Amino acid sequence: MSALSYVSQDKDSAWATWLSQVDRVVPYLGDLAPWADTLRHTKRALIVDIPLEMDDGTIRHFEGYRVQHNLSRGPGKGGVRFHPDVTLEEVMALSAWMTVKSAVLNLPFGGAKGGIRVNPRELSAKELERLTRRYTSEIGNIIGPQQDIPAPDVGTNAQIMAWMMDTYSMNVGATTTGVVTGKPIHLGGSLGRVKATGRGVYITGIAAAQRIGLEIHDCSVAVQGFGNVGSVSAALFYEAGARIVAIQDHSATLWCESGIDIPALTEWQRENGTIAGFRQAETLRSDDFWLKAYDILIPAALEGQINAERARNLNCRLVLEGANGPTLPAADDLLRQRNITVVPDVICNAGGVTVSYFEWVQDFSSFYWSESEINQRLDRIMNDALRDVWLQAEKLNVTLRTAAYAIACERILIARKERGLYP
Numbered sequence: 001m002s003a004l005s006y007v008s009q010d011k012d013s014a015w016a017t018w019l020s021q022v023d024r025v026v027p028y029l030g031d032l033a034p035w036a037d038t039l040r041h042t043k044r045a046l047i048v049d050i051p052l053e054m055d056d057g058t059i060r061h062f063e064g065y066r067v068q069h070n071l072s073r074g075p076g077k078g079g080v081r082f083h084p085d086v087t088l089e090e091v092m093a094l095s096a097w098m099t100v101k102s103a104v105l106n107l108p109f110g111g112a113k114g115g116i117r118v119n120p121r122e123l124s125a126k127e128l129e130r131l132t133r134r135y136t137s138e139i140g141n142i143i144g145p146q147q148d149i150p151a152p153d154v155g156t157n158a159q160i161m162a163w164m165m166d167t168y169s170m171n172v173g174a175t176t177t178g179v180v181t182g183k184p185i186h187l188g189g190s191l192g193r194v195k196a197t198g199r200g201v202y203i204t205g206i207a208a209a210q211r212i213g214l215e216i217h218d219c220s221v222a223v224q225g226f227g228n229v230g231s232v233s234a235a236l237f238y239e240a241g242a243r244i245v246a247i248q249d250h251s252a253t254l255w256c257e258s259g260i261d262i263p264a265l266t267e268w269q270r271e272n273g274t275i276a277g278f279r280q281a282e283t284l285r286s287d288d289f290w291l292k293a294y295d296i297l298i299p300a301a302l303e304g305q306i307n308a309e310r311a312r313n314l315n316c317r318l319v320l321e322g323a324n325g326p327t328l329p330a331a332d333d334l335l336r337q338r339n340i341t342v343v344p345d346v347i348c349n350a351g352g353v354t355v356s357y358f359e360w361v362q363d364f365s366s367f368y369w370s371e372s373e374i375n376q377r378l379d380r381i382m383n384d385a386l387r388d389v390w391l392q393a394e395k396l397n398v399t400l401r402t403a404a405y406a407i408a409c410e411r412i413l414i415a416r417k418e419r420g421l422y423p
Helices: 014-028 030-040 088-104 125-139 158-172 196-211 228-239 262-272 286-290 308-313 329-337 351-365 371-396 400-419
Strands: 044-053 059-070 076-083 110-117 148-152 220-224 243-248 253-255 282-284 296-299 318-320 341-343
Touching (some): 014 088, 059 088, 076 088, 088 351, 110 125, 220 228, 228 296, 341 400
Parallel strands (some): 076 110, 220 243
Antiparallel strands (some): 044 059, 059 110
Protein backbone atom coordinates (compact mmCIF):
# COMPACT_ATOMS: atom_id res chain seq x y z
CA MET A 1 0.00 0.00 0.00
CA SER A 2 2.73 2.45 0.92
CA ALA A 3 6.50 2.45 1.18
CA LEU A 4 6.28 4.85 4.11
CA SER A 5 7.17 3.12 7.35
CA TYR A 6 5.04 5.34 9.57
CA VAL A 7 1.63 4.75 7.97
CA SER A 8 -0.84 2.03 8.88
CA GLN A 9 -2.16 -0.67 6.59
CA ASP A 10 -5.80 0.37 7.10
CA LYS A 11 -7.36 0.13 3.64
CA ASP A 12 -10.04 2.67 4.60
CA SER A 13 -7.66 5.29 6.01
CA ALA A 14 -7.50 8.70 4.40
CA TRP A 15 -3.94 8.07 3.19
CA ALA A 16 -4.96 4.73 1.66
CA THR A 17 -7.77 6.54 -0.17
CA TRP A 18 -5.24 9.03 -1.51
CA LEU A 19 -2.89 6.27 -2.73
CA SER A 20 -5.79 4.55 -4.48
CA GLN A 21 -6.69 7.81 -6.22
CA VAL A 22 -3.10 8.20 -7.42
CA ASP A 23 -3.08 4.63 -8.75
CA ARG A 24 -6.25 5.30 -10.71
CA VAL A 25 -4.86 8.35 -12.48
CA VAL A 26 -1.45 6.91 -13.46
CA PRO A 27 -2.72 5.31 -16.71
CA TYR A 28 -3.73 8.78 -17.93
CA LEU A 29 -0.41 10.52 -17.22
CA GLY A 30 1.44 9.40 -20.36
CA ASP A 31 5.14 10.28 -20.31
CA LEU A 32 4.75 11.71 -16.80
CA ALA A 33 3.78 8.35 -15.28
CA PRO A 34 7.38 7.59 -14.14
CA TRP A 35 7.16 10.67 -11.91
CA ALA A 36 3.94 9.56 -10.23
CA ASP A 37 5.74 8.14 -7.20
CA THR A 38 6.40 11.77 -6.24
CA LEU A 39 2.71 11.98 -5.35
CA ARG A 40 2.91 8.97 -3.02
CA HIS A 41 5.35 10.74 -0.69
CA THR A 42 5.14 13.88 1.41
CA LYS A 43 7.95 16.37 1.05
CA ARG A 44 8.02 17.14 4.76
CA ALA A 45 6.11 15.93 7.82
CA LEU A 46 6.68 17.67 11.14
CA ILE A 47 5.41 16.28 14.46
CA VAL A 48 5.57 18.67 17.41
CA ASP A 49 4.91 18.37 21.12
CA ILE A 50 2.82 21.21 22.52
CA PRO A 51 3.12 21.56 26.30
CA LEU A 52 0.26 23.66 27.64
CA GLU A 53 -0.25 25.19 31.05
CA MET A 54 -3.93 24.79 31.85
CA ASP A 55 -5.92 27.37 33.76
CA ASP A 56 -5.70 25.24 36.91
CA GLY A 57 -1.88 25.25 36.77
CA THR A 58 -1.43 21.68 35.52
CA ILE A 59 0.62 20.88 32.42
CA ARG A 60 -0.82 18.85 29.55
CA HIS A 61 0.86 17.78 26.32
CA PHE A 62 -0.80 17.79 22.91
CA GLU A 63 0.53 16.42 19.62
CA GLY A 64 0.57 18.69 16.59
CA TYR A 65 1.45 18.25 12.93
CA ARG A 66 2.33 20.25 9.84
CA VAL A 67 2.73 18.33 6.60
CA GLN A 68 3.88 19.71 3.26
CA HIS A 69 2.97 17.24 0.55
CA ASN A 70 4.29 18.91 -2.59
CA LEU A 71 5.75 22.38 -3.22
CA SER A 72 6.60 22.04 -6.91
CA ARG A 73 4.08 24.69 -8.02
CA GLY A 74 4.42 27.15 -5.16
CA PRO A 75 4.33 27.55 -1.38
CA GLY A 76 2.29 25.12 0.67
CA LYS A 77 -1.36 25.97 1.28
CA GLY A 78 -3.73 24.25 3.64
CA GLY A 79 -5.75 24.55 6.81
CA VAL A 80 -5.08 23.74 10.45
CA ARG A 81 -7.49 21.30 12.09
CA PHE A 82 -8.15 21.13 15.86
CA HIS A 83 -9.93 17.82 16.46
CA PRO A 84 -9.54 14.94 18.95
CA ASP A 85 -9.22 12.38 16.13
CA VAL A 86 -6.46 14.13 14.16
CA THR A 87 -3.64 11.78 13.12
CA LEU A 88 -0.47 12.13 11.07
CA GLU A 89 -1.93 9.95 8.30
CA GLU A 90 -5.06 12.07 8.09
CA VAL A 91 -3.03 15.27 7.85
CA MET A 92 -0.82 13.68 5.17
CA ALA A 93 -3.87 12.83 3.07
CA LEU A 94 -5.40 16.25 3.57
CA SER A 95 -2.15 17.88 2.46
CA ALA A 96 -2.09 15.70 -0.66
CA TRP A 97 -5.66 16.65 -1.54
CA MET A 98 -4.64 20.29 -1.18
CA THR A 99 -1.87 19.71 -3.73
CA VAL A 100 -4.43 18.46 -6.25
CA LYS A 101 -7.01 21.07 -5.30
CA SER A 102 -4.62 23.96 -5.93
CA ALA A 103 -3.46 22.44 -9.22
CA VAL A 104 -6.89 21.68 -10.65
CA LEU A 105 -7.89 25.32 -9.98
CA ASN A 106 -4.50 26.34 -11.42
CA LEU A 107 -3.57 28.31 -8.29
CA PRO A 108 0.17 28.91 -7.68
CA PHE A 109 0.29 26.79 -4.53
CA GLY A 110 1.43 23.39 -3.39
CA GLY A 111 -0.37 21.32 -0.79
CA ALA A 112 0.02 21.41 2.99
CA LYS A 113 -2.07 20.76 6.09
CA GLY A 114 -1.78 20.97 9.84
CA GLY A 115 -3.55 19.84 12.95
CA ILE A 116 -3.53 19.32 16.68
CA ARG A 117 -5.10 16.32 18.38
CA VAL A 118 -7.35 18.24 20.77
CA ASN A 119 -11.00 18.92 21.44
CA PRO A 120 -11.07 22.74 21.35
CA ARG A 121 -14.45 22.78 23.10
CA GLU A 122 -12.77 21.46 26.24
CA LEU A 123 -10.36 24.41 26.44
CA SER A 124 -11.00 27.90 27.77
CA ALA A 125 -10.35 30.85 25.46
CA LYS A 126 -7.01 31.53 27.18
CA GLU A 127 -5.96 27.88 26.96
CA LEU A 128 -6.88 27.82 23.27
CA GLU A 129 -4.81 30.94 22.66
CA ARG A 130 -1.77 29.51 24.46
CA LEU A 131 -2.12 26.24 22.53
CA THR A 132 -2.32 28.07 19.21
CA ARG A 133 0.64 30.32 19.93
CA ARG A 134 2.89 27.46 21.06
CA TYR A 135 1.92 25.38 18.01
CA THR A 136 2.69 28.32 15.73
CA SER A 137 6.10 28.78 17.34
CA GLU A 138 6.84 25.06 16.97
CA ILE A 139 6.08 25.01 13.23
CA GLY A 140 7.35 28.56 12.63
CA ASN A 141 10.52 27.45 10.89
CA ILE A 142 8.61 25.85 7.99
CA ILE A 143 5.73 28.32 7.49
CA GLY A 144 5.77 31.79 5.94
CA PRO A 145 4.08 33.78 3.15
CA GLN A 146 6.47 32.30 0.57
CA GLN A 147 6.87 28.90 2.27
CA ASP A 148 3.59 27.58 3.64
CA ILE A 149 0.39 29.50 4.41
CA PRO A 150 -2.04 27.97 6.97
CA ALA A 151 -5.78 28.68 7.03
CA PRO A 152 -8.85 27.68 9.08
CA ASP A 153 -10.23 24.14 8.99
CA VAL A 154 -12.33 21.97 11.30
CA GLY A 155 -12.21 23.41 14.82
CA THR A 156 -10.38 26.60 13.89
CA ASN A 157 -11.54 30.05 12.80
CA ALA A 158 -10.50 33.64 12.11
CA GLN A 159 -9.49 34.22 15.73
CA ILE A 160 -7.12 31.25 15.63
CA MET A 161 -5.60 32.68 12.45
CA ALA A 162 -5.18 36.07 14.14
CA TRP A 163 -3.23 34.45 16.98
CA MET A 164 -1.11 32.51 14.49
CA MET A 165 -0.35 35.63 12.46
CA ASP A 166 0.53 37.64 15.56
CA THR A 167 2.78 34.90 16.97
CA TYR A 168 4.65 34.48 13.69
CA SER A 169 4.97 38.25 13.34
CA MET A 170 6.39 38.65 16.85
CA ASN A 171 8.92 35.89 16.19
CA VAL A 172 10.18 37.39 12.93
CA GLY A 173 10.03 40.98 14.17
CA ALA A 174 7.63 42.35 11.56
CA THR A 175 3.88 42.28 10.97
CA THR A 176 3.42 39.55 8.35
CA THR A 177 -0.25 39.38 7.42
CA GLY A 178 0.36 37.01 4.50
CA VAL A 179 1.53 34.12 6.70
CA VAL A 180 -2.06 32.88 7.09
CA THR A 181 -5.36 33.35 5.32
CA GLY A 182 -8.87 33.33 6.75
CA LYS A 183 -7.94 36.17 9.11
CA PRO A 184 -10.30 38.81 10.49
CA ILE A 185 -11.02 41.51 7.90
CA HIS A 186 -9.26 44.27 9.87
CA LEU A 187 -6.06 42.18 10.01
CA GLY A 188 -5.83 41.70 6.25
CA GLY A 189 -8.56 39.11 5.76
CA SER A 190 -10.60 38.98 2.58
CA LEU A 191 -14.27 39.73 2.19
CA GLY A 192 -16.13 36.59 1.14
CA ARG A 193 -13.62 34.18 2.73
CA VAL A 194 -15.92 32.84 5.46
CA LYS A 195 -18.57 31.68 3.00
CA ALA A 196 -16.20 30.79 0.17
CA THR A 197 -16.06 27.01 0.61
CA GLY A 198 -19.83 26.67 0.92
CA ARG A 199 -20.30 29.04 -2.00
CA GLY A 200 -17.95 26.90 -4.09
CA VAL A 201 -20.07 23.83 -3.36
CA TYR A 202 -23.11 25.77 -4.52
CA ILE A 203 -21.42 27.10 -7.68
CA THR A 204 -20.23 23.69 -8.82
CA GLY A 205 -23.51 22.12 -7.74
CA ILE A 206 -25.57 24.46 -9.89
CA ALA A 207 -23.32 23.84 -12.91
CA ALA A 208 -23.32 20.06 -12.43
CA ALA A 209 -27.08 19.94 -11.93
CA GLN A 210 -27.63 21.79 -15.19
CA ARG A 211 -25.38 19.33 -17.02
CA ILE A 212 -27.34 16.30 -15.82
CA GLY A 213 -30.76 17.90 -16.27
CA LEU A 214 -31.71 18.74 -12.68
CA GLU A 215 -33.75 21.88 -12.05
CA ILE A 216 -32.62 23.36 -8.73
CA HIS A 217 -36.01 24.78 -7.81
CA ASP A 218 -37.45 21.25 -8.11
CA CYS A 219 -34.59 19.54 -6.24
CA SER A 220 -34.48 17.96 -2.81
CA VAL A 221 -31.15 18.28 -1.00
CA ALA A 222 -29.60 16.44 1.98
CA VAL A 223 -26.63 17.94 3.83
CA GLN A 224 -24.33 16.08 6.21
CA GLY A 225 -22.58 18.58 8.45
CA PHE A 226 -23.96 21.97 9.47
CA GLY A 227 -20.75 23.82 10.18
CA ASN A 228 -19.29 26.53 8.01
CA VAL A 229 -19.44 24.56 4.75
CA GLY A 230 -22.70 22.69 5.22
CA SER A 231 -24.68 25.62 6.60
CA VAL A 232 -23.59 28.02 3.85
CA SER A 233 -24.25 25.44 1.12
CA ALA A 234 -27.69 24.69 2.57
CA ALA A 235 -28.54 28.38 2.81
CA LEU A 236 -27.55 29.07 -0.81
CA PHE A 237 -29.50 26.11 -2.20
CA TYR A 238 -32.46 27.12 -0.01
CA GLU A 239 -32.34 30.65 -1.42
CA ALA A 240 -32.24 29.19 -4.95
CA GLY A 241 -35.53 27.38 -4.31
CA ALA A 242 -34.33 23.86 -3.49
CA ARG A 243 -35.94 21.89 -0.65
CA ILE A 244 -33.42 21.02 2.05
CA VAL A 245 -35.09 17.83 3.26
CA ALA A 246 -32.35 16.43 5.54
CA ILE A 247 -29.65 17.88 7.77
CA GLN A 248 -27.29 15.73 9.84
CA ASP A 249 -24.48 16.61 12.21
CA HIS A 250 -22.91 15.02 15.29
CA SER A 251 -25.89 16.03 17.44
CA ALA A 252 -28.94 15.03 15.39
CA THR A 253 -30.44 13.94 12.07
CA LEU A 254 -33.34 16.13 10.92
CA TRP A 255 -35.87 15.31 8.18
CA CYS A 256 -38.74 17.27 6.63
CA GLU A 257 -40.23 16.15 3.33
CA SER A 258 -41.56 19.62 2.51
CA GLY A 259 -38.20 21.25 3.28
CA ILE A 260 -36.42 22.54 6.38
CA ASP A 261 -36.54 26.27 7.03
CA ILE A 262 -32.78 26.91 6.90
CA PRO A 263 -32.84 30.47 8.31
CA ALA A 264 -34.92 29.19 11.24
CA LEU A 265 -32.55 26.25 11.80
CA THR A 266 -29.54 28.57 11.65
CA GLU A 267 -31.11 30.79 14.29
CA TRP A 268 -31.95 27.75 16.45
CA GLN A 269 -28.33 26.57 16.21
CA ARG A 270 -27.04 30.04 17.09
CA GLU A 271 -29.24 30.24 20.17
CA ASN A 272 -28.78 26.63 21.37
CA GLY A 273 -25.36 25.64 20.08
CA THR A 274 -26.83 22.56 18.35
CA ILE A 275 -29.39 21.55 15.73
CA ALA A 276 -30.81 18.93 18.12
CA GLY A 277 -34.32 19.67 19.33
CA PHE A 278 -35.32 21.76 16.30
CA ARG A 279 -39.10 21.46 16.40
CA GLN A 280 -39.89 22.16 12.75
CA ALA A 281 -38.41 18.85 11.56
CA GLU A 282 -38.60 15.18 12.45
CA THR A 283 -35.60 13.63 14.24
CA LEU A 284 -34.38 10.37 12.69
CA ARG A 285 -31.83 7.71 13.60
CA SER A 286 -28.44 8.66 12.13
CA ASP A 287 -28.34 5.67 9.75
CA ASP A 288 -31.69 6.68 8.23
CA PHE A 289 -30.01 9.74 6.71
CA TRP A 290 -28.41 7.46 4.11
CA LEU A 291 -31.61 5.57 3.29
CA LYS A 292 -33.91 8.46 2.34
CA ALA A 293 -34.50 9.58 -1.24
CA TYR A 294 -33.33 13.00 -2.43
CA ASP A 295 -31.83 14.49 -5.58
CA ILE A 296 -28.59 15.96 -4.23
CA LEU A 297 -26.37 14.82 -1.35
CA ILE A 298 -23.80 17.18 0.15
CA PRO A 299 -21.41 15.37 2.51
CA ALA A 300 -19.81 18.31 4.33
CA ALA A 301 -18.53 16.68 7.51
CA LEU A 302 -15.42 14.49 7.78
CA GLU A 303 -13.67 12.07 5.42
CA GLY A 304 -14.67 8.46 4.80
CA GLN A 305 -18.42 8.91 5.26
CA ILE A 306 -19.62 7.21 2.05
CA ASN A 307 -18.53 3.59 2.24
CA ALA A 308 -19.56 0.74 -0.05
CA GLU A 309 -22.68 -0.13 1.95
CA ARG A 310 -23.95 3.44 1.94
CA ALA A 311 -23.11 3.80 -1.76
CA ARG A 312 -25.29 0.77 -2.54
CA ASN A 313 -28.24 2.31 -0.72
CA LEU A 314 -27.93 5.94 -1.79
CA ASN A 315 -31.02 7.18 -3.62
CA CYS A 316 -29.85 10.39 -5.26
CA ARG A 317 -28.54 11.65 -8.60
CA LEU A 318 -25.74 14.01 -7.59
CA VAL A 319 -23.13 14.03 -4.81
CA LEU A 320 -21.34 17.31 -4.04
CA GLU A 321 -18.30 16.66 -1.86
CA GLY A 322 -18.18 19.57 0.55
CA ALA A 323 -15.86 17.63 2.88
CA ASN A 324 -12.38 16.36 2.03
CA GLY A 325 -12.25 12.69 1.09
CA PRO A 326 -15.83 11.75 2.07
CA THR A 327 -16.09 8.91 -0.47
CA LEU A 328 -14.03 5.72 -0.18
CA PRO A 329 -12.63 4.25 -3.45
CA ALA A 330 -14.91 1.18 -3.40
CA ALA A 331 -17.90 3.49 -2.97
CA ASP A 332 -16.70 5.60 -5.90
CA ASP A 333 -16.87 2.55 -8.15
CA LEU A 334 -20.37 1.68 -6.99
CA LEU A 335 -21.64 5.23 -7.49
CA ARG A 336 -20.32 5.24 -11.04
CA GLN A 337 -21.98 1.89 -11.75
CA ARG A 338 -25.24 3.31 -10.44
CA ASN A 339 -24.90 6.44 -12.63
CA ILE A 340 -24.71 8.79 -9.65
CA THR A 341 -22.59 11.81 -10.54
CA VAL A 342 -19.95 12.82 -7.99
CA VAL A 343 -18.38 16.28 -8.09
CA PRO A 344 -15.13 15.53 -6.24
CA ASP A 345 -13.82 17.42 -3.24
CA VAL A 346 -10.73 18.70 -5.03
CA ILE A 347 -12.92 20.98 -7.11
CA CYS A 348 -16.26 21.09 -5.27
CA ASN A 349 -14.93 22.49 -2.00
CA ALA A 350 -12.07 24.50 -3.54
CA GLY A 351 -13.83 27.83 -3.00
CA GLY A 352 -11.98 28.28 0.28
CA VAL A 353 -8.50 27.90 -1.14
CA THR A 354 -9.45 30.08 -4.12
CA VAL A 355 -10.49 33.00 -1.93
CA SER A 356 -7.48 32.28 0.28
CA TYR A 357 -5.40 32.89 -2.83
CA PHE A 358 -7.22 36.19 -3.34
CA GLU A 359 -6.49 37.11 0.29
CA TRP A 360 -2.82 36.22 -0.09
CA VAL A 361 -2.54 38.39 -3.21
CA GLN A 362 -4.33 41.28 -1.50
CA ASP A 363 -1.99 41.07 1.51
CA PHE A 364 1.05 41.35 -0.75
CA SER A 365 -0.35 44.33 -2.64
CA SER A 366 -2.17 46.02 0.28
CA PHE A 367 -5.05 46.58 -2.14
CA TYR A 368 -8.40 44.99 -1.32
CA TRP A 369 -11.36 44.00 -3.50
CA SER A 370 -15.05 44.30 -2.72
CA GLU A 371 -17.08 41.21 -1.85
CA SER A 372 -18.90 41.37 -5.18
CA GLU A 373 -15.54 41.40 -6.99
CA ILE A 374 -14.37 38.44 -4.90
CA ASN A 375 -17.53 36.46 -5.69
CA GLN A 376 -17.32 37.25 -9.40
CA ARG A 377 -13.73 36.05 -9.56
CA LEU A 378 -14.59 32.94 -7.55
CA ASP A 379 -17.58 32.10 -9.76
CA ARG A 380 -15.50 32.42 -12.93
CA ILE A 381 -12.55 30.34 -11.72
CA MET A 382 -14.72 27.54 -10.36
CA ASN A 383 -17.02 27.37 -13.36
CA ASP A 384 -14.04 27.33 -15.74
CA ALA A 385 -12.36 24.57 -13.73
CA LEU A 386 -15.50 22.43 -13.62
CA ARG A 387 -16.02 22.88 -17.36
CA ASP A 388 -12.46 21.70 -18.07
CA VAL A 389 -12.84 18.71 -15.75
CA TRP A 390 -16.17 17.76 -17.29
CA LEU A 391 -14.74 17.89 -20.81
CA GLN A 392 -11.74 15.80 -19.72
CA ALA A 393 -14.05 13.22 -18.14
CA GLU A 394 -16.00 12.91 -21.39
CA LYS A 395 -12.79 12.70 -23.44
CA LEU A 396 -11.24 9.95 -21.29
CA ASN A 397 -14.56 8.26 -20.38
CA VAL A 398 -13.74 8.45 -16.67
CA THR A 399 -15.30 9.90 -13.53
CA LEU A 400 -15.04 13.58 -12.71
CA ARG A 401 -12.61 12.65 -9.92
CA THR A 402 -10.20 10.85 -12.22
CA ALA A 403 -10.49 13.66 -14.76
CA ALA A 404 -9.71 16.27 -12.09
CA TYR A 405 -6.70 14.24 -10.97
CA ALA A 406 -5.52 13.82 -14.56
CA ILE A 407 -5.53 17.59 -15.07
CA ALA A 408 -4.02 18.40 -11.69
CA CYS A 409 -1.37 15.69 -11.59
CA GLU A 410 -0.19 16.60 -15.08
CA ARG A 411 0.38 20.17 -13.90
CA ILE A 412 2.11 19.04 -10.71
CA LEU A 413 4.39 16.52 -12.39
CA ILE A 414 5.33 18.80 -15.27
CA ALA A 415 6.49 21.31 -12.66
CA ARG A 416 8.37 18.56 -10.79
CA LYS A 417 10.03 17.29 -13.96
CA GLU A 418 10.98 20.73 -15.24
CA ARG A 419 12.45 21.76 -11.90
CA GLY A 420 14.51 18.58 -11.81
CA LEU A 421 16.13 16.97 -8.77
CA TYR A 422 18.56 18.82 -6.54
CA PRO A 423 21.32 18.01 -6.03
